[in-house]
Amino acid sequence: MAFEVGATVRLYSGTREGRPYQTGSALQIAPRRWVTASHAVSAEAAIKLKLGDAWSQARVIHRDEELDFALLVADKDWPWQARISMNFPDSGSPVKVTGWVIEDPHGNGPDRAFRVVQDYICQGSDEESLLVLKGAAPSIGFSGAAVTDVRTGKVVGIILGFRVSRRADGSPAEIDEAHARSLSCIPGEYW
Incomplete structure (x- = not known):
């Protein structure tokens, strides 16, 4: 069974010594739509997504600090998108x-x-x-x-x-x- 490795990319939010700095991972849930942990995205910093050598600019379109998630929109599409389920796995799964x-x-x-x-x-x-x-x-x-x-x-x-x-x-x-x-x-x- 293939797991959703292509739909998960590196997330950069901010810089260190003039270079983009990776702060987390992000998951594509719909065309140009990404979800990540809110604490991984700085409100002030530029946001970039990276897979291999390909880069995409992104911006926050929704943030929920209490639930700790942020939704991003990217400036271009990636060829992969996760298959999503809204159901919890059973305990022990x-x-x-x-x-x-x-x-x-x-x-x-x-x-x-x-x-x-x-x-x-x-x-x-x-x-x-x-x-x-x-x-x-x-x-x-x-x-x-x-x-x-x-x-x-x-x-x-x-x-x-x-x-x-x-x-x-x-x-x-x-x-x-x-x-x-x-x-x-x-x-x-x-x-």
């Missing part, structure tokens, strides 16, 4: 998360990233549109990565971040879950 991780998160080295596909298990939902996933900690650059239901091959959400469990003394213990936003929260007029 396997999902794959596809995104771009940053080789040098501090921006000191060359602009290199790697497409990564990580396996997670859906633990259910904490609220109406928040998926809780069990698996490895998402790497830097994974915010906005596509969450694909393995059973259907359809994208059901985007990665937002992770939660760290705490020891009795309050120090971090381990990453204990990743959070993803369901695509069902996107207002209908943006499809």
